[in-house]
Amino acid sequence: MAKPRRTADIAQYASEPFSDQNLATIFRFHPENPHRLITRESGWIEFKQTFSWGNRAEYAKTIAAFANSRGGYFVFGVKDRPRDVVGTDLAKWEATDPTTISEFLNQSLGVEIEWEGHVVEVRGLKVVVLYIREARRKPVIAAQSHKSHLVEGEIYYRYRGRSQRIRYSDLQNLLDEQRRDDQAAWLRVFRQIAKTGIENTALIDLATGHGLGPGSKFYIDQESLSHLKFIREGHFTEKGGAPALRLVGVAAIVPGALIQPERKVLVVRNIHLPEIIEGFLNRTQVENPLQFIKQVCFETSAYLPIYYYANLAGIDTLEKIAKVVEGVNTTSSSRKILLQRLVGQDDLSSPIPGANSREAGKRRREKLQALLNLELSGGDDSETVSSALEAIRCLTLEQIDEGYLNPLLLQWFGKYYTQEGFPDRFRRAIAHLxxxxYRPPE
Known part of the structure; x- marks a missing residue:
């Protein structure tokens, strides 16, 4: 079988990655040596002799490269030179929970990576084969640094058996391809509108919750929203009893008198880290506070404001917040850490450094005093701001001046958030505030 280069070939591998035909493409043997492969590492195959969770950062780099390319296979149990099938230690593989692998990949790469793993018997030997699917949206960007293998902010791509930083031309092609896919999706929408007729078409404005179109309005009830999931056509899956709803074609117009009061209309929009942070610092009266809490479960860090949004939703106990988080269907580590925060592992405060502390402690002590004296500003340099963020965690409730601190943090967020080492300090500082x-009593 030819390598999966053409679109049809790629679709075949993605739909049946572990079929006998596809596995036979990977395991092609030398005619005179029953255990030696003639298959080489390529843009879609990587061989490793053993599987070890200690090498997970190295694996994540290759997995990111496959996801940014056309997908590919990661095979454990094949020597490098010569490429003999020797099998792998299944005990190490079976001791590693797939959920743990997914959590690490999601946290390290910032997005959910789709993969499948199976133990395959080849010439009487057991090997582990992972199939990594092509990412739905590209590029996949490293969200964290791990040793020398994974560097935060870098994009990896697959080149003839090597996973390395993407070249400019390939990145440009990747972005152009994503743009073409987006344009094609828009064209499909426009064609459907033309087929249906503009007079029979209405759109939902996710900024207001209203329907746009002749005489049409849509209202989503607060109580119903937690049971509602929007899905992509062709990607319908329902797991663990989680309800999913696909809206097709027609939405009935309900007389306004049946939905009272109008305040129940819920504003639905894309919520990500900037919206969570800015909503908290601006003390925005958001229409859907529970969605902000749920979104924290999908972010790369669980140390983000949640109690402010629980307060807006009228939730007055930690148990009720925990139920909201437990209802989120994800295996991300952020959800796990968030639940740990809710049962008591949530004290982010720092002790005030003594007068004779080391240099870093002295800087923090100085910045704490500067905060109390309202002396810091949005024009401070990054080193000053980093020490100030540490000092914020020394503040007590009585010392918090939201009218001064929140605008200052907003300026620092816009100016320095992308700098190395800054995001974690910033998130923990605002989570402390x-x-x-806003944290409910125990």
């Missing part, structure tokens, strides 16, 4: 000000 959120905990002091």
């Amino acid at each position: 959120d905990r002091l000000r």
Whole structure:
């Protein structure tokens, strides 16, 4: 079988990655040596002799490269030179929970990576084969640094058996391809509108919750929203009893008198880290506070404001917040850490450094005093701001001046958030403020 280069070939591999035909393409043997492969590492195959969770950062780099390319196979149990099938230690593989692998990949790469793994018997030997699917949206960007293998902010691509930083031309092609896919999706929408007729078409404005079209309005009830999932056509899956709803074609117009009061209309929009942070610092009265809490479960860090949004939703106990988080269908580590925060592992405060502390402690002590004296500003340099963020965690509830701190943090967020080492300090600082000000009593 030819390598999966053409679109049809790629679709075949993606739909049946572990079929006998596809596995036979990977395991092609030398005619005179029953255990030696003639298959080489390529843009879609990587061989490793053993599987070890200690090498997970190295694996994540290759997995990111496959996801940014056309997908590919990661095979454990094949020597490098010569490429003999020797089998792998299944105990190490079976001791590693697939959920743990997914959590690490999601946290390290910032998006959910789709993969499948199976133990395959080849010439009487057991090997582990992972299939990594092509990412739905590209590029996949490293969200964290791990040793020398994974560097935060870098994009990896697959080149003839090697996973390395993407070249400019390939990145440009990747972005152009994503743009073409988006344009094609828009064209499909426009064709459907033309087929249906503009007079019979209405759109949902996710910024207002209203329907746009002749005489049409859509209202989503607060109580119903938690049971509603929007899905892509062709990607319908329902797991663990989680309800999913696909809206097709027609939405009935309900007389306004049946939905009272109008305040129940829920504003639905894309919520990500900037919206969570800015909503908290601006003390925005968001229409869907529970969705902000749920979104934290999908972010790369669980140390984000949650109690402010629980307060907006009228939730007054930690148990009720935990139920909201437990209802989120994800295996991400952020959800796990968030639940740990809710049962007590949530104290982010730092002790005030003593007068004779080391240099870093002295800087933090100085910045704490500067905060109390309202002396810091949005024009401070990054080193000053980093020490100030550490100092914020020394503040007590009585010392918090939201009118001064929140605008200052907003300026620092816009100016320095992308700098190395800054995001974690910033998130923990505002999570500390959120905990002091809005956390329900035990």
